[in-house]
Amino acid sequence: MQIESLIICPETKARAGEFKTDHGKIQTPVFMPVGTAGSVKSLSPQDLTDTGSQIILGNTYHLLLRPGMDIMQSAGGLHKFMSWKGPILTDSGGYQVFSLGKMNKITEAGVVFQSHLDGSRHSLTPEISMDIQRSLGSDIVMAFDECTSYPATREAAQISMDLTHRWELRSLKYFRETKPLYGHRQQLFGIVQGSVYPELRKVSAQTLTDMDFDGYAIGGLSVGEPKEDMYAMTDVVTDILPQDQPRYLMGVGKPEDLVKAVALGVDMFDCVLPTRNARHGIMFTWDGPISVKAAREKNVHEPLDANCNCYTCQNFSRAYLRHLFKANELLVFRLASLHNIHFYHELMAAMRTAIQAGNFPSFRTDFFNRYNLKRAGGTV
């Protein structure tokens, strides 16, 4: 998967480009809203298009358990099931097996786990993960890895990383032996592990690059490690990954993380933060996050951001949004999510424009001068 029209910031490692899938072109850097169970929480496909979403994420673990792959296949895949016409990336299921499922056994073959929903027993192996992602029909498939938990000793991190490399090679081999089910092309990304150890991260990045995936993800970060480790590992890895293929930092992050990671050469991000925070009334603005449920907003008949052109800011005041939260009205979860997802996409688009215009460093300075990380009172 080639990154085309690539422009690299001369002062940082920030990149702007684009790449193609059979469901459309993606302009980078890009944020991918998370559609866990076949729906980006509270938002319709039309809402996603309206907010500027180019590609969304689906979670293999959740969709495997519910609705299950028999229904998914008879629906004709996830695109048709959820009526999303753009590109979809699916994860391998591994991360959520470890974080949500009840793990029964990890062996060289893969994992056996019990569903957090009904206790039913399932296996996930590199081959099964590829089969599931074939059933989902995602445009971008993730190799099956073990997300090394944090903290991990260097020895444990290396053992985990080596297992991941063997699983990823099996993923790649099996993926190449199988075919898409629905007529459109699927591409496979490898995932770099190595915990917070630069030498392991270098080995992992080089090992995966040598395997020749269609793109590369940086996994095992944003799992509790200090922020400086997250950035240091990202920096090490992007120095090694091929320039002409997309790099995806999994599970990141806050707006300030996106700006910092773009500067380190990352092209793709996903995170539940904008939608989850929205459901709790934490709204993102260029001045920082604000809590629209706060008492000070109750008589503020102004939008969240007077310059924002999302549906929410074009039509509703902070006072109204606060009222809806207080009255527990369903509408507000959508209105809040619309704004936050729109903000994330605007932020990515602004970075892309700055990179293309050659002024990303000053954009970044301006962003951090204005953006007050603590504005919502430490609740973000």
Added chain:
Amino acid sequence: MQIESLIICPETKARAGEFKTDHGKIQTPVFMPVGTAGSVKSLSPQDLTDTGSQIILGNTYHLLLRPGMDIMQSAGGLHKFMSWKGPILTDSGGYQVFSLGKMNKITEAGVVFQSHLDGSRHSLTPEISMDIQRSLGSDIVMAFDECTSYPATREAAQISMDLTHRWELRSLKYFRETKPLYGHRQQLFGIVQGSVYPELRKVSAQTLTDMDFDGYAIGGLSVGEPKEDMYAMTDVVTDILPQDQPRYLMGVGKPEDLVKAVALGVDMFDCVLPTRNARHGIMFTWDGPISVKAAREKNVHEPLDANCNCYTCQNFSRAYLRHLFKANELLVFRLASLHNIHFYHELMAAMRTAIQAGNFPSFRTDFFNRYNLKRAGGTV
């Protein structure tokens, strides 16, 4: 308030017409979605427009308690607060004081009650109800009445009705002495009471007609009485109310109720049923209500109604809707509500077309031949 372009079915009392408000023209018969607390549950103003909503309802009791009239006035009224540009009808608050609030005292002056939210004490009198509805800025204001509870003896019903008539006269007098706050015209509807006693209903309809309101509501029905009483009372009342003004049957009802009441000469309806049922997966179709949560829908990759042009039916299968319900995904409450509200509006539009075309009786026959009241298994 004149009903214009009035066409009356020769075989029944069904009517098609239109009337004007400062926020737009309303074509009758019309169904009004209920926006209890300043939001039709899960739907945005754009959704309401897209489904064909011409006018919506707001609840005085709910909006008085939250956000309160200080915030409502500083917002510039309910239209601006909730960003709805079409007409709004508000109730008088009386019904919900009796059904939700903790009643402390009913006197000739009015009622004193405690909020169901925080126990705070409030009064509602005809004059206060008018003031609140001036603050809300609704296009159609309802006179303050006592909704006679069911069952009531004839004597109790008469005492209640007489009190209602005195309160309605005070409502009318005070309404005429006060002015709209936001520059657009407001009009006042009287409410006919009289429980299930035809003689009382006749007296009430005549008394209110003599007072000369802008339109007339039929209240105190759909409160537990047998359906045949509801229709009989409606029939008695519409014989007396002026032909050239709108008639509104409050709180009704199911699709079959709407068809029957239109045949009895009713122009306007409101009910929480389409949105409440939607949130429980009960979906209305021309073949009757269905439960989309039922196991039989899990592999049905067809819309609720292949001929429906709502956003939900144009994009999503029953299997997907069922999955969203099972996964408790917020999106489904909106998708289900969109369909049900759209169905209600389509039903009203179909009746209007049939009345105008002179074939309402055959429309009604066809409707009841096709519509299976029990299809959802008695859950509707």
